[in-house]
Amino acid sequence: MKTFAGKLLAALTVMALAFLSATASAEIRSDVDRRTISMGESLRLTITGDASERLDQLDLAALQFDWEILSSSSSTNTSFVNGSRSTTRTLTLDLLPLRDGLLSIPALSTGGKRTTPIAITVNPQTVSAGGGDSVRFNIDIDKQSVYIQEQIVLTVTIEQAINLDGAEVTQLELENAIVEELTRRNFQRQINGRLWRVTQLRYAIYPQQRGTLEIPALALTAREVLPGRSLLGARLGKRFRLSEDPVSITVKPVPESFTGSVWLPANSLELTQSWSKAPETMEIGDSTTRTLSLAADGLLSSQLPPITSMSDSSAISGIRVYPDQESSDQIERTEGFLGKRTRSEALVASGSGSWTLPEVRVPWWNTKTDTLEYAVLPSTTISVGSPTVDIPTPTSVTTPAPTSSGALPAWIGAVAAAGWIIALVLGILLWRTRARGTSVQPSENREETLRPLLSALKASTAQNDASKSRDLVLRWASLHAGAPIRTLNAIRAVCSEELSQQIAELEQRLYASDDESWSDGAALYRAISREPSWSVEDSVGTARALYPTA
Numbered sequence: 001m002k003t004f005a006g007k008l009l010a011a012l013t014v015m016a017l018a019f020l021s022a023t024a025s026a027e028i029r030s031d032v033d034r035r036t037i038s039m040g041e042s043l044r045l046t047i048t049g050d051a052s053e054r055l056d057q058l059d060l061a062a063l064q065f066d067w068e069i070l071s072s073s074s075s076t077n078t079s080f081v082n083g084s085r086s087t088t089r090t091l092t093l094d095l096l097p098l099r100d101g102l103l104s105i106p107a108l109s110t111g112g113k114r115t116t117p118i119a120i121t122v123n124p125q126t127v128s129a130g131g132g133d134s135v136r137f138n139i140d141i142d143k144q145s146v147y148i149q150e151q152i153v154l155t156v157t158i159e160q161a162i163n164l165d166g167a168e169v170t171q172l173e174l175e176n177a178i179v180e181e182l183t184r185r186n187f188q189r190q191i192n193g194r195l196w197r198v199t200q201l202r203y204a205i206y207p208q209q210r211g212t213l214e215i216p217a218l219a220l221t222a223r224e225v226l227p228g229r230s231l232l233g234a235r236l237g238k239r240f241r242l243s244e245d246p247v248s249i250t251v252k253p254v255p256e257s258f259t260g261s262v263w264l265p266a267n268s269l270e271l272t273q274s275w276s277k278a279p280e281t282m283e284i285g286d287s288t289t290r291t292l293s294l295a296a297d298g299l300l301s302s303q304l305p306p307i308t309s310m311s312d313s314s315a316i317s318g319i320r321v322y323p324d325q326e327s328s329d330q331i332e333r334t335e336g337f338l339g340k341r342t343r344s345e346a347l348v349a350s351g352s353g354s355w356t357l358p359e360v361r362v363p364w365w366n367t368k369t370d371t372l373e374y375a376v377l378p379s380t381t382i383s384v385g386s387p388t389v390d391i392p393t394p395t396s397v398t399t400p401a402p403t404s405s406g407a408l409p410a411w412i413g414a415v416a417a418a419g420w421i422i423a424l425v426l427g428i429l430l431w432r433t434r435a436r437g438t439s440v441q442p443s444e445n446r447e448e449t450l451r452p453l454l455s456a457l458k459a460s461t462a463q464n465d466a467s468k469s470r471d472l473v474l475r476w477a478s479l480h481a482g483a484p485i486r487t488l489n490a491i492r493a494v495c496s497e498e499l500s501q502q503i504a505e506l507e508q509r510l511y512a513s514d515d516e517s518w519s520d521g522a523a524l525y526r527a528i529s530r531e532p533s534w535s536v537e538d539s540v541g542t543a544r545a546l547y548p549t550a
Contacts, residue, residue, distance in 0.1 A: 030115035040190035049089035124213035137242035166220035178210040219243035260363035271375040301328035301339040318351030346511035461521030
């Protein structure tokens, strides 16, 4: 009872800490569409939080020292992932700088939570080249020379001081390169008192062949919309066709000094791992989930190598590994894409011992410093101990000290020694009784207990409820054996081959993370209903072997 209460208290403590951790990690996030602008240009600030955030109550006073708020809008988005509902709230602000220089979008707070400050570079106002232009069109690339598969960001900018109809830009098509379209930007720019609307089309390009990559000439075609309306609709004026010259980019081969098997040219790369339960504090029967993540700034998720699972390497005696499907994602950022791969695997401790997972090193090429670097995951130790069992201290009998009157008679010493031995034997028997747990029930009482238990098990297996069936199987096994059975592994050590196979399939479903449902419930119940009796000595011995008490 004491052990159960201790485990219950520990479980409640872990749940409370997990809740507090989740609450502490909740935050409101902020981001901008551009970090470098000119005076007279607007930028867009996006603030995101969960369903509980009151973004409309954000204190914007500090923001208005350096920025004018042109407009604001809010939205709510609800999604369902693996049956879980997730709601996010978004506040969007269009901002115009009040001065040039290095400005900051300060931390904004609501409900005790704050956003992270963002630094913005504001250049002096752009001077109009000619003054009479009404439409401008230009192309810009962030790099003139790159390595093969390195990211290039191409920006097509359309500036208009008049309304346009049917504006179209030549479709960007490249040979020997992967092209991914980034989010379109729209903002305003004021030049010499004249308001310009600006549209930017952005592309992330990944050359796949060394040599020279040619960006072909791109053109804008549109027609001016004149003030007023005609009987047929909008009044259309002259037609525009503006174009830019082709651009050549030098594509370098993989450096000879790169030693990795997968070429990874990135701005930054990070390899991390997390555990749902500390791997050095496990006990037999415990499980933990290990999550590995590889993230690279400037690469697509398809360019990243697969993450190696423990199940892909040599098996570890005493640890069962149930890998999940690897997931990939790519997040759009101001400078391009951040590619990410994630893999989770459930680890179940079936034996005691200590194992060390070796250090993992992923070589990659830092395109900012033009050097070879390594993302390192330190070695990890997994330690599995036997479950803690409270062992009562045998009652000791203190022999009275001899009196000053002389030595006691020999028969008194013999009686005292016999009493001490009897107390010691009783203490050992009490300890063995507690270590075994529930004593063997008479067959009549056990049958009466088994009937409703088997009925409940039949119902749960018919519904293919894997979690509930596991608990009922453990309760059935303890009654069937007449000894406490705490893990499915303990059942497999004494049961028939048929039942062992069905329990293995139940374990596989319990620790799998995909959405596939368990469909072998009926087969498990049939195997249990046909299971022959077990020897009490064998089952108790197995329980002791799996849960040693000394």
